[in-house]
Amino acid sequence: MIADEEEQLYSIALTMIHGVGHISAKRLVDGMGSAVDVFRHRKSLPDSLPEVSSRIIEALDDPQALTRAEQELLFIQKNRIRCLTLNDADYPFRLRECEDAPIVLFFKGNTDLNALRVINLVGTRHITGYGEQACASFLRDLKVLCPDVLVVSGLAYGVDIHAHRGALANGLSTVAVLAHGLDRIYPSVHRKTAVDMLTNGGLLTEFLTGTAPDRYNFVSRNRIVAGMCDATIVVESAAKGGSLITAELTEGYHRDCFAFPGRINDEYSAGCNRLLRDNKASLLLSAEEFVSAMGWNSVPPSKAAHVQRGFFPDLSEEEQKVVSILEKQGDLQINSLVVEADISVQRMSGILFELEMKGIIRVLVGGVYQLLP
Template identity: 75%
Template structure:
């Protein structure tokens, strides 16, 4: 596949009026590439359910391709990577979400498919309590899991303090933006954004010239939630973007945690509600988090050297691949297995269930899968 061509056509598809995130991804998944969505557009109604003539007509749009070519040229000139669904560097966890962007723009050096990815979100009106939580949590997490990628939104409050705490502790951190990479918003965070390019990066689905409107921040939140193993809400009022991110994370079947606060503190109302409503697990420390996620290497069982492949002669090639990873690396979460095997998450779910029914593995707390001896 021609990478340049796929990038341009993927960008162009995002410029077609009336085709949202979900349908754009359905079209690309259904046809195998954005290039074929355009070139074989007349075949779409026959090949994909729900596609009508209006979609075919909308795709006949030279202006969208022209705009996409300009965007791609800007990206190349400014050393920005365009990541399509077909790109190995595209965040695998995000790719499996129904409304995942079909094109992302990334500037930086972080591995978006790190084995451990968290996002930290919260109120824009962070208190000293929230700022201290960001600093102490990431300091302790660095000692326990030095390879964690920290994701947030570069916004005022908890977001920027999470990024700065990550940088201070030598953790890679990625900011997901609600606008194009031709600007930094808010501008007062420019220095931190530049520092993040050295250890982390900036990621967006929006082309240059995009104004950071309110609805773009809501759209951005699904990327923050979708590319991480877990969402951590540090502080939140009764309403706010971090609660939206927590809801999205839940819809993606990702883990969600919240730090509690005093009952009368406005900045902790949202967190306390999440915990009360069982939408987020109570979080008190990095140690709590690592144990809940089963990222504690000391708690990993010894490698199951005694497992004989002959015990499982009925395993398929993909099942054997999963067993081999669990045998070699110990307990793993589904997102890690998806990244390691490149098996789509919906298919991975079915395979893991089958292995569980066969008595080959079991599910532990935190969504970890353990190979049985």
């Protein structure tokens, strides 16, 4: 077995260990460097990770976890499904930065999960004509402004399926994050759309085959939807609903959240209006405003030519790298800088803080960073 396959096998097995949740699994892998080493050095785990209990060490001896993992690995290989571990370069880097990120993902499709710009559209399953129109017009206009954006949702009834279909209709890549394994499609009436997505997007899940779309899986799924994106857009939502959970997760991950407003008496705008009232989401009226707020505007040639800076002798190599990117591309949001510079979100935050303190950059509305003249 090659190294990648071995890491996939043990990553899958780790998800089967009783008493190991999302956060603890990621801490184990991060702490030991790989899932392979978590199992290989399980007896000495407390030496590197003192918080690991004896109960977890005993659970790691369970042979059934590896047996089940071997079965899953055979399934994904047979069906040409990509198995993405935390150490895989194709694993969504935005999601990897979240403390509760899944240690393994299964992906069927052809898109880049680390696209330069990634958004999700979520909302009620009882979408109204207003929501359908808002979703359709937003994606149509967004295609013109950001033709390379990746649209993420959950394949559910209502806003989700309209987001996927709207993306496909406009030639945008779209990914569905599922609350079950890749051995089924739920709801089954969305199968054709799911198949269409395989040629311009794909299907993504953390769940093994045989996993039913139980209610609590959708809540777990929402953290992936929020974590792998630059921004969450709530199209329509009642006073309670899964999209509001996604919005809360977005805030916790320090990502941007937007919401379309609605009339005060509309049941399926109550959640959006509350997000706006509580300053948990920014008002969204058009694709143009969204692109501007995210700092995704194209840089006019005149501006790009005007900014001519030399090397700053008092900057570190990483700081100079960030400055050079801003010189070349203009104003950018932190997640765009992370992609361009190939620097972690946490490290990038520190670099940007230092540059701001040195008077090199400033922060604009929407978390956009701009070089000072």
